[in-house]
Amino acid sequence: MSTTTAHSVVAPGRRTRFVAGLLVVIYALVTMVPLAWIFLTGFKTPPDSISYPPKVVFEPSLEGYVNLFTTRSRQTPEYMESLPPPQTWYEELVRSRHMVIAGPSKFGERFLNSVIIGFGSTFLSVFLGTLAAYAFSRFKVPLADDLLFFILSTRMMPPIAVAIPIFLMYRTVGLSDTHLGMIILYTAVNVSLSVWLLKGFVDEIPREYEEAALIDGYTRLQAFVKVVLPQMATGIAATAIFCLIFAWNEYAFALLLTSGTAQTAPPFIPTIIGEGGLDWPAIGAGVTLFLLPVLVFTILLRKHLLRGITFGAVRK
Amino acid sequence: MAEIRVEALKKNFGEFTAVKDSNFTVADGEFFVMLGPSGCGKTTTLRMIAGLELPTSGRIFLGGEDVTFNRASHRDIAFVFQLFALYPHMNVRKNMGFPLVCQGMPRAEIRQRVEETARLLRIDHILDKPVSGLAGGDRQRVALGRAIVRRPMAFMMDEPLGTLDSEFRDLMVRELRELHNSIGATTVYVTHDQLEAMAMADKIAVMNHGVIEQFGHPQEIYDRPATMFVADFIGSPPMNFLTVAGGLAPGARDVGLKEARIEVPELREAAPAETLMLGLRPEHIRLDDAGPLRGEVFGTEYLGTTQIVTLNVDDTQLKARLAADVRLREGETVGLSLDTARLSLFDAASGRALASARDDAVHAPRTGTGG
Numbered sequence: 060m061s062t063t064t065a066h067s068v069v070a071p072g073r074r075t076r077f078v079a080g081l082l083v084v085i086y087a088l089v090t091m092v093p094l095a096w097i098f099l100t101g102f103k104t105p106p107d108s109i110s111y112p113p114k115v116v117f118e119p120s121l122e123g124y125v126n127l128f129t130t131r132s133r134q135t136p137e138y139m140e141s142l143p144p145p146q147t148w149y150e151e152l153v154r155s156r157h158m159v160i161a162g163p164s165k166f167g168e169r170f171l172n173s174v175i176i177g178f179g180s181t182f183l184s185v186f187l188g189t190l191a192a193y194a195f196s197r198f199k200v201p202l203a204d205d206l207l208f209f210i211l212s213t214r215m216m217p218p219i220a221v222a223i224p225i226f227l228m229y230r231t232v233g234l235s236d237t238h239l240g241m242i243i244l245y246t247a248v249n250v251s252l253s254v255w256l257l258k259g260f261v262d263e264i265p266r267e268y269e270e271a272a273l274i275d276g277y278t279r280l281q282a283f284v285k286v287v288l289p290q291m292a293t294g295i296a297a298t299a300i301f302c303l304i305f306a307w308n309e310y311a312f313a314l315l316l317t318s319g320t321a322q323t324a325p326p327f328i329p330t331i332i333g334e335g336g337l338d339w340p341a342i343g344a345g346v347t348l349f350l351l352p353v354l355v356f357t358i359l360l361r362k363h364l365l366r367g368i369t370f371g372a373v374r375k
Numbered sequence: 376m377a378e379i380r381v382e383a384l385k386k387n388f389g390e391f392t393a394v395k396d397s398n399f400t401v402a403d404g405e406f407f408v409m410l411g412p413s414g415c416g417k418t419t420t421l422r423m424i425a426g427l428e429l430p431t432s433g434r435i436f437l438g439g440e441d442v443t444f445n446r447a448s449h450r451d452i453a454f455v456f457q458l459f460a461l462y463p464h465m466n467v468r469k470n471m472g473f474p475l476v477c478q479g480m481p482r483a484e485i486r487q488r489v490e491e492t493a494r495l496l497r498i499d500h501i502l503d504k505p506v507s508g509l510a511g512g513d514r515q516r517v518a519l520g521r522a523i524v525r526r527p528m529a530f531m532m533d534e535p536l537g538t539l540d541s542e543f544r545d546l547m548v549r550e551l552r553e554l555h556n557s558i559g560a561t562t563v564y565v566t567h568d569q570l571e572a573m574a575m576a577d578k579i580a581v582m583n584h585g586v587i588e589q590f591g592h593p594q595e596i597y598d599r600p601a602t603m604f605v606a607d608f609i610g611s612p613p614m615n616f617l618t619v620a621g622g623l624a625p626g627a628r629d630v631g632l633k634e635a636r637i638e639v640p641e642l643r644e645a646a647p648a649e650t651l652m653l654g655l656r657p658e659h660i661r662l663d664d665a666g667p668l669r670g671e672v673f674g675t676e677y678l679g680t681t682q683i684v685t686l687n688v689d690d691t692q693l694k695a696r697l698a699a700d701v702r703l704r705e706g707e708t709v710g711l712s713l714d715t716a717r718l719s720l721f722d723a724a725s726g727r728a729l730a731s732a733r734d735d736a737v738h739a740p741r742t743g744t745g746g
Contacts, residue, residue, distance in 0.1 A: 270456070276477040290464060
């Protein structure tokens, strides 16, 4: 042991910190570059988006966003001449490509479906998960361990393995292509995660809190709502984010079970076709917009999330 | 304010018996302490009285009413938990008012009651602070405040001083006893700390393995332990035991050691067992060159006002509490005499104390033991 340098046993040294920092930066680059590329593509013109070598510096254009929200049709120069001058900037943009706006695209509708199904199933998963977690944590549930294992086992196979049975089942009972059907499906997948995560959080809350409330004259339900629930906020927030991210990004079932009314954004975005192939700027714009709700939700709950995933690591 | 009566109370957790056939009565306004090592069933008994556990059999009366199977919320009892169970999402005022909100008390009255209670506990200056930042002693006072604000029939306290550091604990022991003297509510207090129990209790029940070994006043428990367990558990250092020959008849006045005979208080029952245990407290041993015993000094622990001297007597180690100014060398042989009027005899097999002339003066009920 050196007598000249005194260094802390627990705090990392300079070199360790440098290496750790470097690894984080590399990891961030690897994960962020595709996102950044998508974001940039959303602001390119279609020719720029497919140019080779790829353009990193380009003149930004909102064409992708306009294309995302509209359907357009190409017209003859004579017809274009006969039109009154364009009223808005996006009409002008479309006409510069010798097209007119035929109507709104389906993106808004699909996006709304994603919001309804994503948040609906998140709410339901967390609601059911909270109640189940509380019961498993506090009451003597017969065969509790077996039941918990059974709940977890629903996640042990790839969900797509049961895609065909579910597809047939949904068609028979009329849940195909309905919001309710998708909410039930995502809830069924997420509820196991939420029960297990939330049970961990409830286990961490001392029983004394409820017992104190029970002795003070409150009913079990009142004690749960007034005393336990506020302390579960962190766990609920963390669980909700995980559930939302799954339901929001889910692609395979959405592709298989929805086609019209209840189609969510993930299967819709890659199908945006422009002239002569996929409309990459519109897809980039769609993905960028699609990322926003989860991003905002996560940032809002970020404080809880950080506490949530490290919860229970250190006992007070 | 109410009397608490427990009859033939029993609690099993599966195969394990936590409480075996307990019987005791806590008089109205009494400060009752259940004392015992961890796992002895004291907390389980407390939780059954509070209604947080249901007994396997037996009955519990609160103020004459049978509450054995009443919900906790229908018992009018306040409970102070070891970890205080202060709600972290509420400030001190809300925590203290929480039991009153449940009763549907008007806001102005809650405010008044909370402030009144806070003044009594001298925590009125922290009413609007969050509970998370409070020091241990203040948390303790808030927990107490939440209990007394409701003016319940009885208080249950489960090792409420267990998490405080010793300085605060001494302070809180005094405060708790003063508080009890001023509000006079029946209190059941659970602890494993004999000093807390001795300092606060009107009555103590010493428990071990689900059985109440002895029920009585603190002095009674210290001076005339009913069993060897109690004798060993109470006192620091605990009571010393010397093996003596048995086969005594009622009226016997001395017992035989290897080389000496020791006077004891006159025996009131026969002791046919072969071996008996003579129990002597460290302070019952005196240095006396003319005394009947000889001991070799093994070591000393200096405590300031007194010292604890370990002596080898008859292959047994005895701890004696002697004045601090006596100088003793290790290995030195000293003469010892005993405070014969205060010795106890135990049946070595059952651990039970034998009745002697010392018990003649007793009028208080001697045990609350069953099982």
